Amino acid sequence: MSALDPRALRRAFGSFMTGVTVVTCKAADGTPLGFTANSFSSVSLDPPLLLVCPGRFLSSYDSFASCSHFAVNVLAEGQEDVANTFATFKGDRFARTPHRADPHGNVLIDGALAQFSCTTHQVVDAGDHAILLGEVRAFHHDAGRGLGYAGGQFFSLGLERAALDPAGNTALLGAIITEGDEVLLEKTDAGYRPPQVISTERQHVRRTLAGNLGSRGQPVRLGPAYAVFDDGNVQCSYFLANASAAGSAFTRHPIRDIPGLTFATAAITQMMHRFAEEAETRSFGLYVGDARRGDVHHLPERT
Ligand SMILES: Cc1cc2nc3c(=O)[nH]c(=O)nc-3n(C[C@H](O)[C@H](O)[C@H](O)COP(=O)(O)O)c2cc1C
Incomplete structure (x- = not known):
């Protein structure tokens, strides 16, 4: 037994900023298996090797350790x-994630920035994890930015920068929070708006927003950014979010009622109308521009 405090050690390990991967293999009966991992590392170019560390606690550990x-x-x-x-998620993870099979018998996640299809090079026993070394047989790489992970939180470099780039010191952070077919809004004298916070915090945008909503009695799971624009006074960043527990801080409205609601500003009205339309197909875009003009970029489909 080590004398080190395991929780403090986990936090210290967690201070190392990483990307995020999903590692997949197939069970003996062909069922696809996968888990989220940030223990990924490139290892060697010649031969082309990478590694990832599946934990013994995984329900799929035996499959990964022998694949x-x-x-x-x-x-x-x-x-x-x-x-x-x-x-x-404990159910069928692949049923809610667009994916495809590749010619090497592997399962690839659609929309991933890079996909490495490997044969197992070596499995090394390593305490409560294994080190799974793979030889890369094929790979695909798209331009774009990866999802980041630090201190137990996801972050997006590009979006956090976009949200905090402007000359001003403050940013408005808002969340379009849904629970089932309803959206949570806060009422102001000028009309409804997604719950928001004015922040001078120039880093950890997502943590600031989620922390603020949590402290107001509405814990959320933040999704991707939905609109980033300058409304003339302040840089606004709105994120999609799911209510992760019931709360009573905000009013609930069926998403289909959005077109009939009065919103606080024209920019919010435009954004919420787009949201109501896109919610029908669950195909959301990211708006980047100013309060009047900008572009909508397609986001990965949300389940
Ligand atoms: C950002 C992040 C990184 C993770 N990295 C690893 C990892 O490197 N190795 C691992 O075994 N589990 C890792 N996990 C935890 C597993 O994803 C999680 O325990 C697993 O999906 C549980 O699967 P199971 O329900 O099939 O056991 C990570 C989780 C997160 C959120």
């Missing part, structure tokens, strides 16, 4: 939902 091939999918900015699914 002949596996894949590592580097998640892109906006794929927090995929990371959460493959970290915590």
Whole structure:
């Protein structure tokens, strides 16, 4: 037994900023298996080797520790939902995640920034984890930014920068929080708006917003950014979010009623109308621009 405090050690390990991957393999009967991992590392170019560390606590540990091939999918900015699914969801993780089979018998996650299809090179016993070394047989890499992870939180470099780039010192952070078919809003004299906070915190945008909502009695699971714009006074960043527990801080409205509501500003009205439309197909875009003009970028589909 070590004398080190395991929780303090876990926190210290967690201070190392990483990307986020989903590692997949198949069970003996062909069922796809996968888990979220940040223990990924590139190892060697010649031969092309990488590693990832499956923990013994995984329900799929035996399959990963004995697999002949596996894949590592580097998640892109906006794929927090995929990371959460493959970290915590206990049902069929693949049923809620677009994916495909590759010619090497591996399962690849759609929308991942990079996908490495490997054969198992070596499995090394390593305490409560194993080190799974893979030889890369094929890979695919898209331009874009990866999803980040530090101190137990996901972060998106590009979006955090975009939210905090402007000349002003403050940023408005808001969340379009849904629970089932309802959206949570706060009422002001000018009309409804998504719950928001004005922040001078120039880092940890997501943590600031989630912490603020939690302290107001509404814990949330934040998803990708939905709109980033300058409304003339302040840089506004709105994120999609799911209520992670019931709260009573905000009023609930069926999403289909959004077109009939009065919102606090024109920019919020426009954003919420787009949200109501996109919620029908669950195909959301990221708006980047100013309060009047900008572009909508397609985001990975949310389950
Ligand atoms: C950001 C992040 C990184 C993780 N990294 C690892 C890892 O490197 N190795 C591991 O075994 N589990 C890791 N986990 C935990 C597993 O994803 C989680 O325990 C697993 O999906 C549980 O699967 P199971 O329900 O099939 O046991 C990580 C979780 C998160 C959120």
